[in-house]
Amino acid sequence: MLQSLLTTLSDPKVHEAIAQIVTQIIAFLVFVWILKKFAWGRLLQLLDERKEKISSEFDRIKALEEKFIALEHDYNEKLKNIDVEARRIIQDAIADGRRMAQQIADKARQDARQITDKAQQNIEMEVTKARLQLKQDIIKMTLLATEKIIKERLDEAKHRQLISSFIDTIEKN
Amino acid sequence: MSVTTEHAETTAHSEAEETGPPEVANFITVLARSPLKDTPVVKFLHHWENPVFSWLIVVIIGVVVIRGTRRRLMIPSRFQNFLELLVEKFHDFLCGMLGKENGRRFLPYIGSLFFFILINNMCGIIPFMKSSTASYRTTLALALCTFFYVQYIAITKRGVLGYLDHLAGEPRDVIAWCMVPLMFPMHIVQELAKPVSLSLRLFGNVLGEDILIGAFVVLGIALFGLTGFEAIPIGFPIQILPFFLAVILGTVQAAVFAILSTIYILLVLPHEEQP
Numbered sequence: 001m002l003q004s005l006l007t008t009l010s011d012p013k014v015h016e017a018i019a020q021i022v023t024q025i026i027a028f029l030v031f032v033w034i035l036k037k038f039a040w041g042r043l044l045q046l047l048d049e050r051k052e053k054i055s056s057e058f059d060r061i062k063a064l065e066e067k068f069i070a071l072e073h074d075y076n077e078k079l080k081n082i083d084v085e086a087r088r089i090i091q092d093a094i095a096d097g098r099r100m101a102q103q104i105a106d107k108a109r110q111d112a113r114q115i116t117d118k119a120q121q122n123i124e125m126e127v128t129k130a131r132l133q134l135k136q137d138i139i140k141m142t143l144l145a146t147e148k149i150i151k152e153r154l155d156e157a158k159h160r161q162l163i164s165s166f167i168d169t170i171e172k173n
Numbered sequence: 174m175s176v177t178t179e180h181a182e183t184t185a186h187s188e189a190e191e192t193g194p195p196e197v198a199n200f201i202t203v204l205a206r207s208p209l210k211d212t213p214v215v216k217f218l219h220h221w222e223n224p225v226f227s228w229l230i231v232v233i234i235g236v237v238v239i240r241g242t243r244r245r246l247m248i249p250s251r252f253q254n255f256l257e258l259l260v261e262k263f264h265d266f267l268c269g270m271l272g273k274e275n276g277r278r279f280l281p282y283i284g285s286l287f288f289f290i291l292i293n294n295m296c297g298i299i300p301f302m303k304s305s306t307a308s309y310r311t312t313l314a315l316a317l318c319t320f321f322y323v324q325y326i327a328i329t330k331r332g333v334l335g336y337l338d339h340l341a342g343e344p345r346d347v348i349a350w351c352m353v354p355l356m357f358p359m360h361i362v363q364e365l366a367k368p369v370s371l372s373l374r375l376f377g378n379v380l381g382e383d384i385l386i387g388a389f390v391v392l393g394i395a396l397f398g399l400t401g402f403e404a405i406p407i408g409f410p411i412q413i414l415p416f417f418l419a420v421i422l423g424t425v426q427a428a429v430f431a432i433l434s435t436i437y438i439l440l441v442l443p444h445e446e447q448p
Contacts, residue, residue, distance in 0.1 A: 017310055023224040024305070024314035027231050031289050034235040036281035038242050043260040044277070046245045053247070 139163045196387040197412070200301040201225065223308040230292050230305075263287070270435050271442075279438055282322060286315065287431035290375065294423030297383050298416045304423075307383045312376040316368035319434045323367070327441035339441065340364075367437055371430060378426045382419040386412050 142163050205219040241252050263284045268276030297304035305311045327336045342356035394408030
């Protein structure tokens with residue numbers, strides 16, 4: 001059997017056929033190597049990288065979208081609060097204004113009262129003073145008139161006291 | 174008739190003109206019939222016609238692929254996009270059959286096998302080119318590559334004993350052990366039949382297409398001869414009709430070869446690795 005196999009292999013036609021088959025095998029293996037090195041490997045790697053990049057971009061976009069939605073919500077809330085805040089500030093300002101106006105009015109009223117009181121006191125003091133002066137003048141004139149009528153010098157201290165008590169009695173009545 | 178036949182013979186030549194039906198002439202057969210036919214280069218090319226066409230394809234596709242993938246752009250050019258589409262579709266197809274990990278591992282071999290056969294098949298319809306897959310030596314070479322690759326995968330994945338166990342039908346009980354003397358040679362024959370069936374199927378189909386195209390070329394020339402202008406070396410291009418058939422069959426045969434190779438790989442994978 002081995003002999004017949006060797007005889008077959010030594011046949012030039014068989015030899016040539018084997019040579020061509022081996023050449024074709026080498027050609028195909030070179031083809032596989034080229035495609036593996038330059039097509040399949042590179043392109044699959046590129047596809048993977050692109051897939052990963054797109055995936056990460058989508059994740060990033062999704063995260064940004066969520067962030068923007070949160071920000072939008074936040075801004076809307078703030079916008080709503082801005083109205084409330086503005087209203088509150090105006091109300092506070094109005095209240096402050098009213099309070100200040102009240103304070104000013106109170107102060108003015110108090111000042112006016114103080115001024116009035118002081119004037120009243122001055123008036124009263126002036127009246128008292130005038131009355132006292134008037135009393136002194138009346139006493140003095142009464143003494144002078146009485147001295148002229150009786151043509152005699154009176155005891156000034158005693159008569160001044162009498163006249164004064166008389167005037168006081170009149171004032172009381 | 175004589176002029177027409179002469180045109181037919183010049184255009185539809187066959188390297189086996191003594192033995193078989195005519196095939197469409199390619200640039201090597203044209204050279205072999207030219208005054209340069211006795212030069213050593215032409216003699217060499219004519220003698221190694223099929224390997225020359227295979228190597229020509231390897232060189233052309235190699236240059237195209239290297240140029241096409243040299244600048245790997247994140248936003249691809251049209252050509253890169255086309256290559257990516259092919260790679261991705263084939264990758265998805267193989268991953269569907271073999272699972273993600275194995276699909277990716279065997280993609281370079283199966284994918285290259287498919288495109289090598291497809292491009293070789295399509296060369297039959299390109300003027301002055303030839304399908305080297307119309308030669309049994311080429312298809313046998315490809316089938317042997319698949320055969321040895323499958324054996325290599327089986328042994329590396331299962332181990333020698335594991336593979337022998339697989340060939341014996343994985344006997345686990347008495348009846349199975351009794352069946353081993355039957356199962357083992359049957360599996361051996363089955364394994365040996367795979368490259369034979371793969372190579373013969375591809376060879377027969379592609380040769381048939383080429384012969385059909387050759388016959389239509391002859392017929393076109395003969396029909397043109399009937400118009401009375403037989404002195405003009407031209408024919409009706411009725412070989413366009415089998416061109417469509419050749420495109421379909423060439424693609425189908427490349428796919429069948431690649432799919433069967435995938436199935437052979439799948440069959441020798443350990444059960445836990447099969448999807």
